[in-house]
Each structure stands twice: as C-alpha cells, then as structure tokens.
Amino acid sequence: MVIKRTKRKTGHVTLSDVARACQLSVSTVSIVLSQAPLSQRLAATTRERIHATALRLGYHPDAYARSLRSRSTKTVGVLAYDMSDPFCVPVVRGIEEGLQPADYFSLLVDAQTERKLFDSSLGMILERRAEGVIVIASWVFEEANLLADVKKNHVPIVIVGRDLTERRIPSFLVDNHAGGAMAMNHLISLGHRRIAVIRGPDDLFDSQPRWAGAQHAAAQAGLRLDPRLVVSLPNRVDPTSGFDGGRLLAREMISSTREFTAVLAFDDLTALGVVRGLREEGLRVPEDCSVIGFDDILPAAVSTPGLTTVRQPLRTMGSLATQHLLEALQQSSQESVSATNPRMLAPELVVRDSSAPPPARRRDRSAPTSQHPAAGPARRAKPPRQ
Amino acid sequence: MVIKRTKRKTGHVTLSDVARACQLSVSTVSIVLSQAPLSQRLAATTRERIHATALRLGYHPDAYARSLRSRSTKTVGVLAYDMSDPFCVPVVRGIEEGLQPADYFSLLVDAQTERKLFDSSLGMILERRAEGVIVIASWVFEEANLLADVKKNHVPIVIVGRDLTERRIPSFLVDNHAGGAMAMNHLISLGHRRIAVIRGPDDLFDSQPRWAGAQHAAAQAGLRLDPRLVVSLPNRVDPTSGFDGGRLLAREMISSTREFTAVLAFDDLTALGVVRGLREEGLRVPEDCSVIGFDDILPAAVSTPGLTTVRQPLRTMGSLATQHLLEALQQSSQESVSATNPRMLAPELVVRDSSAPPPARRRDRSAPTSQHPAAGPARRAKPPRQ
C-alpha cells in the first residue's frame, strides 16, 4: 500500500508523516515518541509500531515546535570573546561538562574580538531564547549595549574571566592578585633579584591586579623592582598579539643596559614571545634567564623548554559558572540572587623548565650547562588536561 | 496609563506585549518589526512608535516561532570532533567567515572525541533543524549511524578533513600525499639522508597518504628510508596525546643505535614532542637534529625554535566547505550534486627554525646560533636529568 505523500514543503520528516504511515493520529504518535506519561496506557503493540516507523523514516522531533509549545529551550547561550584564544577552549569545555548532566544544550557564539559582533551575538542568543547566558570575557568587552536587554527579558547571566559584580553580574575568575604574587614569589625563591616584569595592556582588566600582586610579593620580600624593567604590552588587536609583544619587549630590554635574570610575563603567549626574543638575542632559557607566564594554555605545555606558569583553573571556572547559572534557573521566579562579590578561584603554580636559579654571577657556580636545575618539586610537564 | 500585564509565563517580551503597549494589533507590529514589504504602506508615525516601543521593552523576535512559521532556520550545524584540538579552531573560524555574509548562523557542537556524543550531537543538529551540516573530522569518526537520518531528512552535508566521497559526501581536505612529500623534500633538500619518520596512528585516515607521500618523495630522490627509523604513533585516546607519543618515540629511537639527523613527524604536536624528547636526550634542534611537523597550529608558531611545518589551509578548507554547502542549499530542490571526488587543497611549506642542514660529521661546524649546551653532534648524550 502506497502512502500518499502530501506536498513536502520542507525536507523534514514530521510527526504527521509518522502518523500517516501508522494510520494513527498525530496525538497518539506524539504521546508515544515524547515518552509522555500517557504512553503507558497505550497498547504495547501500538507503541512498538510507532517507534519502528519513526526509526524507519528517520524522524527527529522539531526542537523549534517543541520549544515553542513547551516554552523551554533547554539552551544556554555561551558568548566567547574569541575562540582562537586558547584561553576560551578549556572554559567552554568546562561549561559543556556542567551542562551535560542537566541535559542542557550550549549555544556557542564566537565574537571574534569584534566589538560589533558582540552585540549582534548577544541578540542572536536572545532570539534563540537561551534560558541563560554565560559570557567568557577576559578580553575587552566594552559593556555591550544589549546587556540591558538581557535583563529586560529576565535572562540570568554570569560572566567568566572578569569581575562585573559592580553591575550585579555573578562573576567567576581567577584570583589575579594571588597569581601575580605567586609568580613573583616563585622567581624570588629561586634567588632572582633583578626581575623584569611585562605588564598586560592597560585596557585589559587582568593587568592591574596581576601587577599589584607581583608588586606586593616583591615588597614583602624586601625587593625593589627597577621601574626601568617594568614595561607594558601595547593594547591588543587580537588575542595572539601578545607573542610579538613579548618578543619585542624582551629584545628592547636586552638592548637597554639594564640587567635582569628573570622575566615575569603577563600571560603565556607573552612569555613564549619573551623566550623567543631572548633566544634571538643569544640568551638561553632558563640558564641565562628564567621566564614565567600566566594561564597555562596548551602551547605552554608543549613548547621546549616547558613553560613555568601560573595556571588558571579554566575548566573549573567554566563548570562552576554553569553550576551557578543552572541553580539560578531553578529558582527562576525569585529574583536571581546576583552575588555581590566575585567568585575568585585560586591559581596554581606549574613549574616546568623555563625557570631556574639565576646564573652564578661572580662565584663559580659549577656548570651552568645543560643541567636544568630542579626547581621546587618539579612537576612533570604534562599537557594541561583542561 | 498603566499597561495591564497579563500573566507572564515566560520572561520574554513578545510581539503581543509590544502590540498592547502600542494599542495596535499583533499583525501590524509584526509587519513593521520584520521589515515586511507591507510596512512601506504604514504610517511613518506608527512605524516610529512601534520601533521605539520595541526598543524600550527590549523586544527580540522569537527565533523558534519565526522559524516554525517561515520554515527556514538560517542555521548550519557544525559538528567538530574535538574543539580542544587546535586543528578545529581555524576550521570553525573559516566556516564562520563563510556563513556570515550569507546571514547564516552556525550551531556548533563539540563531540569531544566521544563516540557516543557523535551520534547524539548529530541528533541535536537534526532536531534543531539545521538546513545543512558540516562535519569536521580528521579524527576518528566511526561512521555515525545517524548519517543515514541526515539523508532521510534531506539535509545536505559536507565533511572537512576526511575523504568520504565513497559515501557520496562532498569532502574537503588537504592533499596529504603532497604534504608528506613536501616535508620529505624539504629535509632532503637541506641535505639530510638519515631521516626518521613518525607515522600517524593506524586508525587515523591521514596517516597512510602522508606516509605514502613521504616515501614517494624519498624514492624520487633515490633515498632508501631505514625501516628501523620508521615508527608509528599508537592509536590515540585524545587529540593531544601526540605530544607524549612523539617525545617517547624520539627517546626510544635515540636509545637504539640507529643514527638520524632529522625527524619527519606526523603532526605538529608530535613534532613538538620530538623536540622535547631530543632535548631531554641532550640534542639541540636544529643544530643536531631537524624536526618538521604538519598542520601549522598555534603552538608550532610560538614555540622556540619555531617549528618548521607543512601548513594545512584550515581556514580556507572551512570556508570552501561552507561555500559549497550554501550553494547546495540554494538549489535545494534538485538533488544535491554530491561531488564524486574530494576537493584536495594544496598544503604549504612553512619554514621556521627547527630545520637546518644536518650537522657536519667530522668538520667542526661551529653553530653560530647555538646557545644550547654543546652536546655531541647527532649521537646520544647524557640526559639532562632523569
């Protein structure tokens, strides 16, 4: 018996296609396929028949129609400032992990560090009726206009990588101050006294607290940093420009007459740039100069020497933020309890091979050759499993 | 005058909210806000009023309702095998670039290299009524069952990074054979004769053609590769495991008595692992041994020495695939012209600092750039530690 095909407007198999094939009503089929409680009362044979037909036809329920009807999309919008930045990837993974058990789906949008894309992306997310929004924005994120719209539509929002609690947005980020101090302390404890610092660009939120932390740690240790050895990256255009910045600044600093035995870089890409710059000037890392980064992104782990760095728990940040958002969604009716202070996660020192005691200056410190002096407990360099 | 708020079931501002606020019908508001041709006939003042109100209330059209009605979602599903692999990121960027001008939206799903996620992700994409699907799968991708469903629903599909034309799926990938040859030729032209090769894992599609290309190039140059210097990576569990694989294989090869002056690695992460392994055995790159990778992912560019590699035009692959898909969507009615042979893109040699002529055997080649501990040329030396 040939099933009459009414005009197919779209290529998709619909509920009524299945119903027609089964000689049943749409309702019946829906009840069975959506596992509604009523389906228990249906004849087992019918259920079987429906399932088989659906499978045969390759039926997939239309999420649009379904969500329209049930007014729940099970979707969370994720707005990443730039997926090309290795920073974002682990955060997104963490979010995914948080979402999965709750059967939520992530709507990932990449703003590609373009101001205008930011607003339009947020618009997309709103239009797609995400029930909540997670913004990943360690990077510039000039107060998108649409943030107000998000509120108007009562969509809870959280942010990862930046403190926006002043605007009553729950924020999850690493404790940059502690991280800066941690990096500085590591260098100091290795014996470095002449430490160069490459601060982040001024327009970047993280720059200030990291620098403050480093300064604080230096002061604690009774160390005065030479202002001529403190430089800043220029404001960035794209997330990977830190590499060139670090490389050039390192070379400039060497050209100046100031001496230093270690460089504390703003982030990993900058640090890798420094390593390159030092190398180009004929200096070995870590024998002649130590370098420490910040973030612990993949390239830090797989370069040689492995880069000593301060690790941000990116994955955890992502999943904690997600957790928080999901909880807010539960108590949707009550005003979402917007935390008034940021959730700061502890950074972790990852010692690899780019840091070592300073070269012996006067005293004859035996063989500054290939021996990578084991600094601290010397964790084995593994790629970050974020 | 207070606008009476009927019970808000969802937090979202809807068309009828705006209509009520304007004292107009839903139709009118819809016509204006969706820029329908009819809106030209409406009083300018009315239009103005509607726009203002919509803006004030923070109205965003419901993509679900809209798509349901218009039966077009303007969405393309993108299924990436693993976003943690730096390989995927540029491809996705390329896709994004292709999609944007056509006003299409990407629905990005990350399968996280988990077999079961693959099918369920494809299901998600189907349910969200993507009009087409792009699969990024250089990585294992064991013939998802749902691929059949994609066809049943008449959703065009293309694949990036793997040849699936035998299953009549348009495929976009780099010319692996040419790439393998290119890498080999580079090493040969530098003067290397004893070249070690680390092949990819057997379960990975790219492995075979790259190896064949390398072999072919060697044969062309009258070079016989020592079988004992040809090893394979173990089958992988996660995308970054190539690093450890390369590192261990490099150390093993050095431990064996075979000599070599260059390593042709399957991909960049493997190559970076090799660099690490060589270094741990006291060898300098490129002075004692050259290393070449494949892919040109970010870590290859920012490590020191910069990794010489064969670049895949990932971004281009992404945008070409998108182009092709969009064209197929245009002529939706006619059978999508599934190409019968893969579109192979030319790789590009990127020469950085990890490749150089082989060390002079007897003569004293004083490497000018060599700041590394002088460890005997080309043969094993004392490992720095452990």
Place this chain on the structure above:
DNA sequence: TTCTGGACTTGAAACGTTTGAATAGTGTAG
C-alpha cells in the same frame, strides 16, 4: 446620497509540537 479608491490596519490560518479533556469501544457489575 452612493460609489470609488487609496491609506492604513487587522483577522485568521498556518508552522509542528504537547497536553488536558473528550471520545469510542469493551467488558462487568448492578
């Protein structure tokens, strides 16, 4: 006065689902 016709606005159906209420069919008890 009624008609014509433009200018402006609205009614109602449809998209594919879900779901509470309603219907037919079938025994079984009163």
Place this chain on the structure above:
DNA sequence: CTACACTATTCAAACGTTTCAAGTCCAGAA
C-alpha cells in the same frame, strides 16, 4: 438494559510568528 469503569485513541487549543485576504476609514468623485 443501564451504569460504570476501564482501555485505547483522538480533538482541539495553545505557543509566537508571518502573511494573505479582508477589513475600516475618509476624502473626493459621480
């Protein structure tokens, strides 16, 4: 024979849009 309680299935309304056909005005023409 009616009433009742099942069981198995269907009706119909709703979700927020879009869009075509059909209003309502009101001025000017017949």
